[in-house]
C-alpha cells in the first residue's frame with residue numbers, strides 16, 4: 412500500500428517521475444512539431460515566394476561568415492596536421508588530412524554552427540514576435556496554415572541551402588589549407604592540389620553534404636519550434652531565441668556523432 | 677425571433693488560466709443574420725469568448741458549435757469552414773509587420789484564395805476606402821501607422837473577402853468620434869444590407885446601440901443579462917446599469 416510509505420520518502424521518486432513526464436512531453440511536442448513541419452514542407456501547396464525569400468535570408472546571407480570560418484579553419488588545420496605529421500616524419504600527409512577533415516567533418520559542422528548562431532535565433536525571434544502579437548492567430552483565421560506559410564519555407568531553405576554553403580566551405584576550407592601550406596610550409600602548389608584531388612573520394616564530400624542537409628533541418632526546426640511556442644511577450648521572445656541557438660548547437664553535435672558512426676559502419 | 681436557428685453557439689463553456697476561472701459554464705448563441713454585441717468590464721473574458729469560437733483557445737469544458745457542427749472538428753472540419761467565411765478583427769489589430777498595408781488587407785485573397793496580386797490589390801484598396809483610409813497608406817508598413825489607423829487596416833482585412841460572419845474585438849476603440857461613427861455604420865450596413873452575422877465586443881454603449889440587434893452582458897464568467905437595445909434602459913441588472921449610466925455621462 413502506498414500509504415505505508417512516508418510521503419517524504421516518495422518525493423525523490425516524485426521528482427524523477429515529474430522530470431521523466433516533462434521530458435516525454437517535450438520530446439512528444441517536438442516530434443509532433445517536426446512531423447507537421449516536414450509534412451508541410453514536403454507536400455503542396457508551397458508558398459514559393461516565401462521559400463525563395465528564406466533561401467536568400469538563410470543561405471545567401473550566411474555566405475560571408477561561412478566562408479571566413481572555413482578559410483581560417485582550413486589554414487589552422489593544415490598547421491596542426493603539419494606539426495602532428497612531423498612527429499612521424501609524415502608532413503606530406505597535410506593535403507590529404509585537410510581534405511578529409513574539411514569535407515567529412517569541419518565544413519558541415521562549422522557551417523551548421525554559424526547558421527545556428529545567425530539563423531536559428533533570428534527565426535525564433537521573428538516567429539516568436541508574431542506569436543506574441545497574435546499574428547499567427549490572425550493568419551489561421553485568414554485560412555492560411557502557419558506551418559505552410561512560416562515553418563515550411565524556413566525548413567526548406569535550411570535543407571536546401573546548408574549543403575550548398577557546405578560545398579562552398581569545402582572549397583574555401585581546402586583552399587585555406589593550400590594557401591598556408593604553400594606560403595609558409597614550403598609545399599609545391601601544384602603537387603598539393605594534385606594530392607588533394609587524387610586522394611579525395613566522392614563519398615567524403617557526399618557524406619558531408621548529407622550531414623549538412625540534416626543540420627539545416629535541425630537549425631531551422633529549432634528556430635521555428637521555439638519561436639512558435641514563445642510565451643510571455645518580449646521576454647519570451649528573447650528566451651526563445653536563446654533556446655533555439657543552444658538547442659541547435661547541442662543537437663548538431665549529437666546528430667553529427669550519430670551520422671558519423673552510421674557512415675563509418 | 678426564437679425561430680431562427682443559431683449559427684454559432686457556446687454551450688456550458690468553461691475556461692481557466694492557471695487557477696483563474698475566466699468563463700464559468702457560459703451559454704451564448706448568435707442567430708444567423710443578426711448582430712450580437714458582447715459587453716462587459718475589462719478582463720471579464722470577452723476576447724477569450726471570441727478566441728474560443730475561433731479555435732485559438734481550447735475550452736476546458738463545454739461545446740462550441742458553428743452551423744450545428746462541433747468545433748474544432750478535425751483537419752477539414754467545422755473550424756476550417758468557419759475560417760473560410762469569417763472576418764476577424766483582433767483587439768490589437770494583429771497586422772503582419774513584415775507586409776505592407778495593402779498586402780495585409782489582401783493576405784487572404786493572395787494566400788488562401790489564390791488571386792493575382794493586381795486583382796487582390798484593387799480589392800484591398802476598395803476595402804481601405806470603406807474604412808476611410810487613403811490609398812496613400814496602402815504602401816506603408818503597419819509600424820508607420822497610428823493605432824487607430826492600424827485598427828482600421830485590421831477592419832479592412834476582415835471585410836475584404838465578403839465574409840458571412842464577422843468577429844470584431846473593439847472595432848471603434850481608439851478612433852475619433854467621426855471615424856467611429858463611420859465604422860459603426862459600416863458594420864450596420866454589412867449586417868442589414870449584406871446579411872452578415874456579427875459578433876462584436878465593445879465598451880462603448882453608444883456604439884452598441886447603433887450596431888447591436890442584441891446585447892449580452894458578460895460578468896464573472898457568465899452572461900448576466902441579454903436583451904435587445906430597446907431593453908437596455910429598462911434592465912435592472914447592476915452591471916448593465918453601471919454601463920448605461922457611464923455611457924450616458926460620456927455622451928453629454
Ligand SMILES: Nc1ncnc2c1ncn2[C@@H]1O[C@H](COP(=O)(O)OP(=O)(O)OP(=O)(O)O)[C@@H](O)[C@H]1O
Nearest residue numbers: 693694698716717718719720721722723724725767
Ligand atoms: N493567454 C492567456 N493566458 C493567461 N491568461 C489569459 C490569457 N488570455 C486571457 N487571460 C486572462 O483571462 C481574462 C480575460 O481576458 P480577456 O482578454 O478575455 O478580457 P476582456 O474581457 O477582453 O478584457 P478587455 O476589455 O480589457 O479587452 C483576463 O483576466 C486575462 O488575464
Ligand SMILES: [Mg+2]
Nearest residue numbers: 722723767845
Ligand atoms: Mg479584450
